[in-house]
Amino acid sequence: MLNFLKQWREQRIIRRAPYSESEWRSAFERLPLLDRLSGDEKMRLRRLAVLFLHGKSLEGAGDLMVTNELKLVIALQACLPILNLGRDWYDGWVSVVIYRAGFTPMHSEMDEYGIVHRVKAPLNGESWERGPVVLSADAALEGGAIDGHNLVIHEFAHKLDMQNGVANGMPPLHREMSAVQWNxxxxxxxxxxxxxIAHGKPTPIDHYAATAPAEFFAVLSEVFFERPAVLRDTYPGVYRQLQLFYRQNPLDT
Structure with a gap:
């Protein structure tokens, strides 16, 4: 009975979604990384995006107007990683804060002598544990370029990682997966x-992935969805683990 009521409520939300067919078409056209999806997968992604937008608050910072097009472009990219996982993986937080371009937050950093410094550094995105995802609208709208870089996927991969607590590069694994093998x-x-990187050898993976295990997981998640062949050829074991975790195979087109 509860499952029936949940499905009825979700269908009602989807039917009443305030997005036109032309807005959906424009959003998909901006995101060629979704071209590999089948018709059924695109429809499921679209439904998931509607439910995501219903449950989350997308807020513009400053004078930024959050248009339907921006909402859909962000939601489609954010929901791609959970296409076969379900939106429960994004439980525990509500807000997506959107800046027009980058932003410069203040952070505390400890140096090698144990002295804490307050520093500012420009960013395009950020994910807070149990808090909002912060995005640059410009970077989100450029996310469709298949270049191995995707801000939205990166920040939402952090949210998946944080389902275990602090982001550490190991999200909650499915029952059939091995934590030992993942590690x-x-x-x-x-x-x-x-x-x-230390020896100056070439690598197709963004050097930012080497800054921390959490960033390694987030960056390689970007590559998994945008340039899967690069990840498979460079780190086939990682490709396989991400295939098992996301329950998708981007190379199976």
Missing amino acids: EVFSAAYADLRQR
Whole structure:
């Protein structure tokens, strides 16, 4: 009975969604990374995006007007990682704060001598544990370019990672997955990337992935969805683990 009521409520939300067909078409056209999806997958992604937008608050910072087009472009990218997981994976927080361009938050950092410094650094996105996702509208709208970089997927991968608490590069794994194998595969790939960078060796993976295990997971999630062949060829074990976690195979088109 409860499941029936949930489905009825979701259908009602979807039927009443205030988005036109032309707005959906424009959003999908901005995101060629979704072209690989089947018709059924696109429809499921669209439904998931509507429910996501109903449950989350997308707020413009400053004088930014959050248009339907911006909402749909963000929601489609945010929901791609959970297409086969479900929106429960984004439970526990509500807000998406959107700046027109980048923003410069104040952070505390401890140096090697234990002295804490207050510093400002420009960012395009940020995810807070149990708090909002912060995005740049310009970067989100450019996310459709298949170049291995996707701000929205990156920040929402952090949200998945945080389902275990503090982001550490290991989200809650499915029952059929092995935590030992995940750790072995990711640790070896992370160490390899850091060694390559330290020795000036070329790598197709963004160097930012080497700054922390959490960033490694988020950056490689971007690559998994945008340039899957690059990830498979560079770190096949990581590709397999992400395939199992996201329950998607971007190369199976």
